[in-house]
């Protein structure tokens with residue numbers, strides 16, 4: 381499969397809690413690729429947590445760092461990249477993402493909420509109504525996530541391993557489409 385992708389990076393997009401980091405690790409192993417998580421790269425580069433960056437520089441400051449990191453990351457090959465949930469918001473990010481294959485992990489709000497209810501590391505969810513916030517973010521971002529090359533719908537029963545298998549099986553169909561275009 382690694383030779384099928386010919387070193388082209390795989391970018392995972394989707395909402396907070398969609399499983400981009402979890403499934404991304406498994407896909408990297410399957411593909412014989414390296415793994416990067418843009419949120420982790422940002423935290424390492426700035427020596428700050430995502431919460432601290434939002435508190436000090438605001439969401440706009442975080443988004444600028446996120447774009448800078450993505451620009452650097454896309455100059456490498458053979459990577460599976462788990463991106464932050466809001467990477468789709470800036471138009472310039474799409475020019476970087478389109479260097480690779482873009483995979484949307486599409487997960488319903490109820491599942492996202494169940495996974496993230498006890499999590500305090502996502503600043504955008506520090507809200508009186510975190511489930512409503514997730515719903516409105518997903519609604520606002522769905523047209524953007526829909527621009528991915530591949531959309532994988534996830535249900536509550538599927539394990540990360542099953543989702544990774546589903547992705548591996550779906551990748552050749554997207555490559556065929558690309559080749560015939």
Ligand SMILES: Nc1ncnc2c1ncn2[C@@H]1O[C@H](COP(=O)(O)OP(=O)(O)OP(=O)(O)O)[C@@H](O)[C@H]1O
Nearest residue numbers: 395396397398399400401402464465495538539540
């Ligand atoms: N298929 C799954 N089944 C059950 N739990 C899962 C599944 N995938 C991920 N999780 C759990 O959900 C939580 C969020 O997953 P993860 O951190 O991979 O999401 P993410 O898309 O990277 O989120 P973010 O954009 O905030 O970084 C983690 O606790 C993870 O263990």
Ligand SMILES: O=C(O)C1=C[C@@H](O)[C@@H](O)[C@H](O)C1
Nearest residue numbers: 396419430464465466502503
């Ligand atoms: O959905 C979002 O906008 C975010 C998701 C996380 O991955 C982090 O990038 C940050 O918490 C913002």
Ligand SMILES: [Mg+2]
Nearest residue numbers: 400401419462
């Ligand atoms: Mg993540």
